[in-house]
Amino acid sequence: MKHIASLFCLLSACGPAQQPEEPVAVEVPSAREVADAGAPDRAPRGKGAFLSAIPFKSAKIQNAKVGAGAVKMAAELQLATDGAKCPTLKELVDGKKLDPNRTNDPWENPYRVMCEGDDVHAVSNGRDGVAGSPDDIRDDASEGDLKRIGDL
Numbered sequence: 541m542k543h544i545a546s547l548f549c550l551l552s553a554c555g556p557a558q559q560p561e562e563p564v565a566v567e568v569p570s571a572r573e574v575a576d577a578g579a580p581d582r583a584p585r586g587k588g589a590f591l592s593a594i595p596f597k598s599a600k601i602q603n604a605k606v607g608a609g610a611v612k613m614a615a616e617l618q619l620a621t622d623g624a625k626c627p628t629l630k631e632l633v634d635g636k637k638l639d640p641n642r643t644n645d646p647w648e649n650p651y652r653v654m655c656e657g658d659d660v661h662a663v664s665n666g667r668d669g670v671a672g673s674p675d676d677i678r679d680d681a682s683e684g685d686l687k688r689i690g691d692l
């Protein structure tokens with residue numbers, strides 16, 4: 541699908557007064573193409589393929605960490621206000637501590653809530669969807685951890 545955009549403003553955040561007079565047609569990948577861009581054999585090709593160079597795999601990993609952080613905060617709130625046991629995602633949603641649209645990671649797998657003593661963590665099972673594998677992404681993952689996961 542083609543959208544008309546100012547190429548200058550596409551590449552730099554500019555206001556209306558700075559936009560060139562002649563707009564440039566830019567091909568934008570569909571949501572499915574963006575989601576699949578992490579798989580090299582299914583990345584967009586042809587016109588607009590330069591957009592596939594954006595590190596979507598890395599973005600998904602970053603989004604998983606952010607999502608895990610939101611789940612962790614909801615779990616901590618639940619523990620502080622409503623209970624002493626480690627909450628499930630269903631309990632967080634039912635208790636209105638977590639938006640029901642925020643229970644899954646970028647790969648559409650549910651986050652896991654883990655309570656270890658006084659520590660609460662939320663974890664994405666990562667791209668492979670398997671708990672306990674090297675690509676799991678915790679809410680407290682360091683930039684080094686995220687880079688290592690991206691390199692898997």
